[in-house]
Amino acid sequence: MKSHYADHAKVFKAFCDENRLKIIEMLQAGEKCACVLLENLKIGQPTLSHHMKILCESGIVAGRKEGKWTYYSISTEGVEAAHNLLTKLTTVTLTESVGETVCG
Amino acid sequence: MKSHYADHAKVFKAFCDENRLKIIEMLQAGEKCACVLLENLKIGQPTLSHHMKILCESGIVAGRKEGKWTYYSISTEGVEAAHNLLTKLTTVTLTESVGETVCG
DNA sequence: AAAACATATTGACAATTTTCGATTTAACGC
DNA sequence: GCGTTAAATCGAAAATTGTCAATATGTTTT
Numbered sequence: 001m002k003s004h005y006a007d008h009a010k011v012f013k014a015f016c017d018e019n020r021l022k023i024i025e026m027l028q029a030g031e032k033c034a035c036v037l038l039e040n041l042k043i044g045q046p047t048l049s050h051h052m053k054i055l056c057e058s059g060i061v062a063g064r065k066e067g068k069w070t071y072y073s074i075s076t077e078g079v080e081a082a083h084n085l086l087t088k089l090t091t092v093t094l095t096e097s098v099g100e101t102v103c104g
Numbered sequence: 105m106k107s108h109y110a111d112h113a114k115v116f117k118a119f120c121d122e123n124r125l126k127i128i129e130m131l132q133a134g135e136k137c138a139c140v141l142l143e144n145l146k147i148g149q150p151t152l153s154h155h156m157k158i159l160c161e162s163g164i165v166a167g168r169k170e171g172k173w174t175y176y177s178i179s180t181e182g183v184e185a186a187h188n189l190l191t192k193l194t195t196v197t198l199t200e201s202v203g204e205t206v207c208g
Numbered sequence: 209a210a211a212a213c214a215t216a217t218t219g220a221c222a223a224t225t226t227t228c229g230a231t232t233t234a235a236c237g238c
Numbered sequence: 239g240c241g242t243t244a245a246a247t248c249g250a251a252a253a254t255t256g257t258c259a260a261t262a263t264g265t266t267t268t
Contacts, residue, residue: 121225121226123226147226147227147228148227148228148229149228150227150228150229150230151226151227151228154225154226154227155226171234171235171236172234172235172236173235207214
């Protein structure tokens with residue numbers, strides 16, 4: 001049985017870099033070709049490729065190849081999964097009364 | 105007018121480190137003293153302090169000082185804010201028909 | 209088949225983040 | 239006040255991540 005901390009982290013890493021946030025922001029307006037994204041960012045092509053890989057692995061973004069080009073868009077399923085994971089990670093199962101917790 | 109990418113990233117950084125995920129997981133069972141968290145992690149005290157700072161700054165975790173001790177718990181408001189931010193960042197505003205996007 | 213173009217991969221370096229040891233601050237008990 | 243304990247801060251080392259230049263892969267066009 002494997003620890004899945006890394007898998008969980010992967011999802012939220014999508015939102016932890018300024019350029020990735022800019023990319024996601026652009027994708028909110030609809031599907032975009034990699035070349036269009038590149039035009040609107042101050043990074044090189046290999047760096048964009050690196051970020052797109054991280055975004056796709058997070059599940060938040062989906063890629064679609066069409067001939068020479070690759071089109072990216074926000075994945076509704078991925079976003080939903082992220083919401084569910086966020087809930088799973090942050091739901092408090094027990095609430096003890098204040099002061100119940102003892103220390104030392 | 106300031107760029108808010110850093111602020112947005114701050115929220116999700118809470119979930120991007122294995123030790124922070126372990127801490128959040130422990131807090132799901134209820135409020136915990138820092139010393140208790142420390143006992144259950146393979147990191148030193150200054151490192152825990154560093155992670156707790158990041159978690160508190162994300163809004164996901166809240167700290168409460170009581171004498172010598174500091175108690176941490178998951179912040180319902182912070183979690184809700186994270187959900188809202190996630191929605192804000194990922195909602196697609198327009199959906200053009202497939203193939204509408206032109207390249208080059 | 210060759211040239212041109214879009215994207216991915218590789219390897220090296222820069223920037224950031226995590227970690228620790230040492231020290232500091234603050235609260236408690238004697 | 240003095241010693242003890244809990245947590246924060248500081249400074250430096252280690253690990254990870256972001257970036258770019260060069261190259262490779264795959265597709266289209268001529």
